[in-house]
Amino acid sequence: MIITSNEKIWRYVLMIGLSLVLLIPLIVGVWVSLLPNNAILTGHYFTSQFTIDNYIQAITATPILRYLLNSLLVSAIVMVGQVVFSVLAAYAFVFIPFKGKQIIFYAFIGTMMLPFESQLIPNFQTLRWLGILNNYAALAIPFFASAFGTFLLRQTFMQVPLALRESAAIEGVGHFRFLYHAVIPYAKTSLFTLAAYSFLTTWNMYLWPLITSYSDNVRTAQIGLRQLQATEAVNSWGLIMASAILIMVPSLVVLLLSQRAFKSGLLDGAVK
Amino acid sequence: MDHAFSSANHAVVKHTQLQQKLKTHLAAMGFIAPSAIFLGVFVFYPLVKTVYYSMFLTNALGQPVKFIGLSNYGTLLQDKFFMKSLLTTFIFVFMVTLLTTVSALALAMVTSKHLKGTTLFRTFFASTMGVSVSVASVLWLFIFQPTTGVSDMVLNLLHLPPIHWLTDNTWSLFAVILTVVWMNLGFSFLALTGALENVATPLYEVADIEGVTTWHKFYHITLPQISPTLFFVGTVTMINAFQTFGQVDLLTKGGPNNSTNLIVYQIYKDAFVNLNVGKASTESIVLALLIALVTIAQFKLTEKRVMYQ
Numbered sequence: 001m002i003i004t005s006n007e008k009i010w011r012y013v014l015m016i017g018l019s020l021v022l023l024i025p026l027i028v029g030v031w032v033s034l035l036p037n038n039a040i041l042t043g044h045y046f047t048s049q050f051t052i053d054n055y056i057q058a059i060t061a062t063p064i065l066r067y068l069l070n071s072l073l074v075s076a077i078v079m080v081g082q083v084v085f086s087v088l089a090a091y092a093f094v095f096i097p098f099k100g101k102q103i104i105f106y107a108f109i110g111t112m113m114l115p116f117e118s119q120l121i122p123n124f125q126t127l128r129w130l131g132i133l134n135n136y137a138a139l140a141i142p143f144f145a146s147a148f149g150t151f152l153l154r155q156t157f158m159q160v161p162l163a164l165r166e167s168a169a170i171e172g173v174g175h176f177r178f179l180y181h182a183v184i185p186y187a188k189t190s191l192f193t194l195a196a197y198s199f200l201t202t203w204n205m206y207l208w209p210l211i212t213s214y215s216d217n218v219r220t221a222q223i224g225l226r227q228l229q230a231t232e233a234v235n236s237w238g239l240i241m242a243s244a245i246l247i248m249v250p251s252l253v254v255l256l257l258s259q260r261a262f263k264s265g266l267l268d269g270a271v272k
Numbered sequence: 273m274d275h276a277f278s279s280a281n282h283a284v285v286k287h288t289q290l291q292q293k294l295k296t297h298l299a300a301m302g303f304i305a306p307s308a309i310f311l312g313v314f315v316f317y318p319l320v321k322t323v324y325y326s327m328f329l330t331n332a333l334g335q336p337v338k339f340i341g342l343s344n345y346g347t348l349l350q351d352k353f354f355m356k357s358l359l360t361t362f363i364f365v366f367m368v369t370l371l372t373t374v375s376a377l378a379l380a381m382v383t384s385k386h387l388k389g390t391t392l393f394r395t396f397f398a399s400t401m402g403v404s405v406s407v408a409s410v411l412w413l414f415i416f417q418p419t420t421g422v423s424d425m426v427l428n429l430l431h432l433p434p435i436h437w438l439t440d441n442t443w444s445l446f447a448v449i450l451t452v453v454w455m456n457l458g459f460s461f462l463a464l465t466g467a468l469e470n471v472a473t474p475l476y477e478v479a480d481i482e483g484v485t486t487w488h489k490f491y492h493i494t495l496p497q498i499s500p501t502l503f504f505v506g507t508v509t510m511i512n513a514f515q516t517f518g519q520v521d522l523l524t525k526g527g528p529n530n531s532t533n534l535i536v537y538q539i540y541k542d543a544f545v546n547l548n549v550g551k552a553s554t555e556s557i558v559l560a561l562l563i564a565l566v567t568i569a570q571f572k573l574t575e576k577r578v579m580y581q
Binding site for chain 1: 282287296298300301303304306307308309310311314315316317318319320322334342347357379383385389390393396397398399401402403405406407408410411412413414415419420422425457486492511514516518519521522530536539540543544549552553556557559560563564567
């Protein structure tokens with residue numbers, strides 16, 4: 001297709017203009033995090049006196065690093081749990097014939113329709129009963145089973161020819177060997193997509209960690225930021241912004257690493 | 273003799289077949305058990321328990337005290353605060369879905385041609401995907417704050433009066449909507465960009481030869497081709513919007529004057545602040561029904577209306 005130079009110009013104008021509008025909150029956030037506090041308090045934002053004091057202050061005077069470590073561990077645990085659980089269930093749904101498969105599958109898929117809020121209170125009570133509130137376990141265990149993950153992987157596993165499994169079975173290859181040597185290498189993109197997806201979803205969780213974690217050695221980064229915003233004087237915006245930027249870095253890294261996998265894996269699975 | 277032998281043989285075959293079947297079933301159960309057990313304990317059981325609680329009066333410890341059938345639901349429908357919360361949620365969900373879908377499509381159209389630097393701009397537009405609820409809320413809190421906030425500074429430059437985004441109840445809901453739409457844009461933009469790339473180029477080439485106008489091309493070629501993704505994005509956005517919580521918690525706490533008291537914030541308050549588990553459970557079931565309704569409606573509409581390639 002031919003693109004006229006006129007069209008080129010208005011496209012660039014729009015792309016640059018819209019980028020500026022969309023990125024304003026992020027640009028402002030980074031900018032403010034680099035300003036000395038008195039400049040922020042007086043509203044003198046346009047200064048060249050940049051400083052990294054806010055970051056040093058955030059790291060040394062607040063538990064932000066601990067919050068980040070908590071989030072990192074919890075997200076990694078959920079990620080591993082979800083991938084392992086989903087791989088196993090999806091494998092059975094695709095490669096092992098058994099009675100009631102369809103009903104169980106629909107029961108799995110049906111849970112995707114349920115908002116987490118409709119399970120919130122009993123889950124809170126269950127964990128209180130188990131005595132593991134305010135613990136990494138409380139933040140991770142309820143999310144090990146993932147209907148979405150099972151569904152995503154099932155769609156991918158179905159592309160492996162069933163005949164391959166049948167001939168492998170005749171040759172005496174067990175399920176685990178077949179899973180490890182034939183299925184997993186084939187489904188790498190989907191596994192990577194699911195891993196990134198579950199990491200990010202857990203990293204971004206808000207309501208559940210808010211009600212189940214209440215001390216600094218368990219609190220996740222999201223709730224930690226809420227805590228800082230509430231307790232640090234309203235006037236230390238530089239510190240708050242520096243903390244926000246620090247919290248954003250890990251998710252941006254995961255996102256950039258997984259961008260390609262996301263585009264092909266997630267959308268193929270979901271839309272078609 | 274011959275007959276007896278074959279029959280015995282048959283029995284052996286049948287026996288091993290049965291054994292084989294049993295083995296397969298055990299294997300299947302072993303593979304599915306971890307997910308099934310955890311879904312049972314953390315999804316199905318709590319769902320049933322929530323329905324159960326919704327039919328009881330509960331005490332401050334969250335224990336059911338008296339069975340009252342569907343009375344909690346009747347009471348909710350007459351509860352002015354809850355009905356206001358529900359109405360606010362509907363307005364919020366409608367606005368968020370509309371604004372997210374339309375602006376994400378506009379952004380995707382702007383970057384739909386491969387010019388130099390398009391990839392960079394796409395990364396910019398998708399970047400809000402990496403921003404979490406609390407980070408987004410804190411960023412916008414700074415923009416919305418009075419006097420030294422970015423919004424007031426810009427308005428001042430334009431000689432316009434300041435807007436009290438978070439304390440004026442004509443603006444507060446819009447402030448939350450803006451924050452949520454901004455966050456949603458990254459994912460929706462990426463999904464629609466993918467859809468636009470899959471529209472078959474020959475369709476446009478034929479249209480070009482026939483001298484069809486840009487609007488016609490958009491309406492008759494682009495829109496039908498991307499409609500599955502458009503529906504997908506719309507539904508995901510809508511379901512997420514129904515469940516908005518963190519932005520309200522950080523920006524407005526449901527205020528001022530309950531103008532941003534979305535349903536999940538109400539559920540949170542009833543369950544963990546007012547300690548009224550019966551009421552909170554009833555509200556949760558209402559929310560679950562609303563979301564189920566949206567999902568089913570979307571599913572039916574997709575089957576009927578949307579054109580697949």
